[in-house]
Amino acid sequence: AQSVSQHNHHVILSEAASLELGCNYSYGGTVNLFWYVQYPGQHLQLLLKYFSGDPLVKGIKGFEAEFIKSKFSFNLRKPSVQWSDTAEYFCAVNVNSGGYQKVTFGTGTKLQVIP
Amino acid sequence: SAVISQKPSRDICQRGTSLTIQCQVDSQVTMMFWYRQQPGQSLTLIATANQGSEATYESGFVIDKFPISRPNLTFSTLTVSNMSPEDSSIYLCSVYRDSGNTIYFGEGSWLTVV
Numbered sequence A: 001a002q003s004v005s006q007h008n009h010h011v012i013l014s015e016a017a018s019l020e021l022g023c024n025y026s027y028g029g030t031v032n033l034f035w036y037v038q039y040p041g042q043h044l045q046l047l048l049k050y051f052s053g054d055p056l057v058k059g060i061k062g063f064e065a066e067f068i069k070s071k072f073s074f075n076l077r078k079p080s081v082q083w084s085d086t087a088e089y090f091c092a093v094n095v096n097s098g099g100y101q102k103v104t105f106g107t108g109t110k111l112q113v114i115p
Numbered sequence B: 001s002a003v004i005s006q007k008p009s010r011d012i013c014q015r016g017t018s019l020t021i022q023c024q025v026d027s028q029v030t031m032m033f034w035y036r037q038q039p040g041q042s043l044t045l046i047a048t049a050n051q052g053s054e055a056t057y058e059s060g061f062v063i064d065k066f067p068i069s070r071p072n073l074t075f076s077t078l079t080v081s082n083m084s085p086e087d088s089s090i091y092l093c094s095v096y097r098d099s100g101n102t103i104y105f106g107e108g109s110w111l112t113v114v
Helices: none
Strands: A003-005 A010-014 A019-021 A024-026 A031-038 A045-050 A056-058 A064-068 A073-078 A087-097 A100-105 A109-114 B004-007 B010-013 B019-025 B031-037 B043-049 B068-072 B075-080 B089-097 B102-105 B109-113
Touching: A003 A087, A003 A100, A010 A019, A019 A109, A024 A073, A031 A064, A031 A073, A031 B102, A045 A056, A045 A064, A045 A073, A045 B102, A073 A087, A100 B043, A100 B089, B004 B089, B019 B031, B019 B089, B031 B075, B043 B068, B043 B075, B075 B089
Parallel strands: A010 A109, B010 B109
Antiparallel strands: A003 A024, A019 A073, A031 A045, A031 A087, A056 A064, A064 A073, A087 A100, A087 A109, B004 B019, B019 B075, B031 B043, B031 B089, B068 B075, B089 B102, B089 B109
């Protein structure tokens, strides 16, 4: 069974600082990878996804993530964070197993950006 | 994208009662899922709702506690049975779109059991 690890549970940054959130997964086969964001009191929104091709994917709001297959990693980055990026970020991996899709989420990272 | 409507959006329920959450999607989808997000925690997959057959439950979740229906390709229900305070959570419906390889989420149903 697949699993997802997010190493940082709570990150506090000042505005304009650079962000990198770690995500590692365990699964030996082909995966689709996602980052979702959940702003306070709101539902999950897709930030970006990877399923094939260029391992560097760009998402909304200036976020990007790089898939490094050899490291089973899909870290999220943003060069300069804003106060409005304060939210919880979830990494997820989708596995197609026997025709069924199964998405497993990491435990989430709470990002707090200080003005 | 997919438009997913969940009802109710919030409810306060008495211990021992049951509540059914509805999920309506704006177009046909192959896969529908139900997740739970307990306070301060990540999302946990409860089950995959299969159209025309019994849902596929994840370890730790059983049909007697979380019966699921999926009568067609755009609609599903999740019932939380015999509720206890430990069932207080956000319950999320999600769908998988083959085109775009993406999972979409409803806004969630926030249940509080008192």
